[in-house]
Structures are given as structure tokens and as C-alpha cells.
């Protein structure tokens with residue numbers, strides 16, 4: 001794919017796809033595989049070259065839920081493209097005084113923002129906001145449902161590290177009921193051919209049936225299992241997740257995740273070139289002793305994440 005880059009200008013790369021981006025609310029907004037691979041080319045280009053396609057533009061981050069990586073990654077991406085960045089959180093905004101999400105987003109846009117990234121624990125908020133938002137709105141994570149740009153960075157990381165997407169074998173592990181990252185990632189992977197996905201979780205934290213059904217319909221080989229041990233040596237990507245405790249009223253719901261903790265002994269049974277990914281933050285499911293092993297690529301995800309978000313912003317503004 002790097003070969004295709006030779007001699008291309010950013011303008012040429014940006015004008016390849018027919019699909020125009022406005023709001024990015026869910027992984028389903030990336031219509032086809034070509035669009036995604038074109039974003040990879042743009043990210044590769046931006047790794048080697050610079051662009052100031054966001055000069056004079058302002059990105060506003062609005063966070064109604066905590067964020068370290070997504071917020072900073074968008075901030076760095078916009079600044080790398082010559083843009084300015086503002087950030088506000090629900091706790092220091094007029095949401096505290098009962099303002100609606102519609103009014104908040106409309107106000108940010110009216111004052112001069114050029115793009116808004118919204119993170120919200122309520123999955124309805126991003127849809128409500130999108131109806132009144134005239135400028136591009138990017139979903140930076142909505143409840144347990146969607147995290148489209150995390151999915152982009154996850155598949156870009158897979159593409160850069162494992163060097164394939166068609167024919168990929170992947171295990172998604174842990175809390176698949178409440179993790180928005182796995183929902184969005186598996187949806188994007190369903191656009192590629194011959195993918196095998198092992199969905200490894202306790203029964204009560206399975207991925208929602210509707211999504212698993214969709215994947216099978218799209219031709220993905222889906223294996224739902226409660227056992228990690230037999231799967232660990234079968235896959236090229238081990239995608240670990242955190243218990244999304246903040247999304248459930250019942251703390252007992254996350255009991256039973258102990259068998260899904262990765263150990264160095266398990267990692268030793270992984271395929272030679274396989275990688276471990278995790279969107280982070282992590283808890284006990286991914287012990288720090290694994291960090292020094294060659295399979296651990298979860299800090300690389302952040303590097304690729306900034307690049308792919310630059311590509312996305314370049315697509316919007318370029």
C-alpha cells in the first residue's frame with residue numbers, strides 16, 4: 001500500500017473517494033472498505049509529510065465523560081494540521097445548570113467552532129446533538145454503543161502491525177456487552193473478507209445478539225465462547241477490554257471476569273507475530289508485566305490513533 005503513495009499529493013489522496021464526510025457518529029458512517037483504506041493512505045502520507053489544512057479552523061472537544069486519549073489525540077491531531085483546539089467538560093459547562101445538549105452544541109457551533117467532538121455517557125445525546133449541529137460532529141464515544149474513531153485507530157493499528165485485514169483472525173475479550181470499542185471495531189472489520197472473530201466473554205457479558213447476527217450475515221466467521229485458553233493460540237490479534245463498570249447499576253454484573261485476565265503464560269502461547277491491543281484505560285485484565293513483551297502494542301495504538309484522526313480531519317477540511 002505504501003507503494004501507491006509514491007509521488008501522490010495530499011489533494012490527490014483526499015479526492016479519491018466519492019463519499020463526503022459530514023458527521024461521524026458511528027462506524028456505519030464509513031460506507032465501504034475503500035474509504036477506510038484511503039484513510040490509511042492519508043494517515044501514512046501525514047506520517048511522512050505535513051499539512052496545514054486546518055489553519056484558521058477550531059476543533060472543540062465537549063466531554064460529558066472522562067477521557068485522556070481520545071480528547072488529547074483529537075487535540076494533537078488538529079494542532080498538527082495547523083488548527084486551534086478548545087475543550088470543555090459537562091462539569092464546568094452550563095449543563096450543570098440544566099442546559100440541554102442541543103443548546104450546548106448549537107452554542108458552540110454558533111460561536112465559531114468548525115468541528116465538535118462529543119463524548120457522552122448517554123448514547124442518545126450524540127443523536128440529539130446531531131440534529132441541531134450544522135458543522136461536522138464527531139462521536140468521541142457514546143455510552144455503550146459507539147466509538148467510531150477508536151475503531152478506525154484499532155484497524156489502522158492492525159493494518160500497520162499485523163499487516164492484513166482480509167483473512168484476519170481476532171479475539172475480542174471480556175466485557176463485550178458494554179464495550180463500545182468492540183462494537184465499533186467488529187463492525188468495521190465486517191467490511192473485510194474472510195475475517196474470523198472469537199467473541200470471548202462470560203455468558204452474561206456477551207456481545208449483543210443483533211450485532212453478532214449482522215456479522216454472520218456479512219460472512220464473518222463468528223465463534224462465541226466463554227473460554228479464553230483454547231482461543232489464545234488461534235488468533236493474530238488479542239483485543240482485551242476493561243470491565244465497563246460505570247455503565248451498569250449492578251456492580252455484581254462484572255463478576256466472573258477473572259478468567260479473562262491475560263497472563264505472561266498465556267501470552268507465551270500466542271502466535272509468533274500476534275499482537276495484543278487494548279483501547280485503554282486498563283485495570284487488572286492487562287497486567288503491566290506484559291508491557292515489555294513484543295506482542296504488547298497497546299501504546300502504539302495511540303501513535304496510530306493520532307495519525308488516523310489527522311487523516312479524518314484532513315478528509316473533513318482538506
Ligand code: NCD
Nearest residue numbers: 069070141181242279280281
Ligand atoms: C475506551 C472508551 O472510552 O470507550 N477508551 C478510549 O477511548 N481509549 C475504552 C474504555 O473506556 O474502556
